[in-house]
Amino acid sequence: MxxxxxxxxxxxxxxxxxxxxxxxxxxxxxxxTIITTAMxxxxxxxxxxxxxxxxxxxxxxxxxxxxxxxxVWLLLIMPITSITGIVIVRVVLESLLSLFRIVVYMESLxxxxxxxxxxxxxxxxxxxxxxxxxxxxxxxxxRGSEGKTTEGDGHGGSKG
Numbered sequence: 001m002x003x004x005x006x007x008x009x010x011x012x013x014x015x016x017x018x019x020x021x022x023x024x025x026x027x028x029x030x031x032x033t034i035i036t037t038a039m040x041x042x043x044x045x046x047x048x049x050x051x052x053x054x055x056x057x058x059x060x061x062x063x064x065x066x067x068x069x070x071x072v073w074l075l076l077i078m079p080i081t082s083i084t085g086i087v088i089v090r091v092v093l094e095s096l097l098s099l100f101r102i103v104v105y106m107e108s109l110x111x112x113x114x115x116x117x118x119x120x121x122x123x124x125x126x127x128x129x130x131x132x133x134x135x136x137x138x139x140x141x142x143r144g145s146e147g148k149t150t151e152g153d154g155h156g157g158s159k160g
Contacts, residue, residue, distance in 0.1 A: 037100050044093055051085035 018038055025035030036043075055078045063070030 034100055034104060037097055037104075040093060040097055044089065047089040047093070048086055051089060052082060055082045055085070 022035050022038050025033040025038070058081075059070060059074045059078050062073035
């Protein structure tokens with residue numbers, strides 16, 4: 001199947017790649033890959049559909065009891081419960097996604113820290129071999145006459 005000239009297929013390609021990632025993640029039996037963030041829009045759509053289906057079922061049940069209770073449910077209660085249910089689904093899903101994002105960011109940070117640690121150890125090993133003079137960037141400040149140091153409370157005396 002050939003695309004028409006000027007037709008943007010990047011959206012379809014991205015969707016196909018996203019689906020491939022999700023299927024690969026579903027095949028990960030050790031759960032090392034987090035695919036929940038990629039599946040979030042689908043999960044949200046299914047949950048919203050579920051909330052609306054439950055409300056529609058309850059409206060039909062109310063109509064079976066009487067037309068008045070069916071109309072009350074359909075026009076008054078159903079909109080409120082539908083919006084409330086969708087808001088609850090959204091809040092729960094966003095909270096879970098925030099937790100997953102924190103985990104992903106922490107894993108990324110740990111990888112960066114390990115890389116940085118390796119680089120700093122390598123630099124430290126090279127510097128130790130160089131015959132460089134050691135420079136002390138701070139001085140011990142002692143008061144000669146009183147015998148007190150400036151350590152402790154920051155004013156030259158000791159705490160207490």
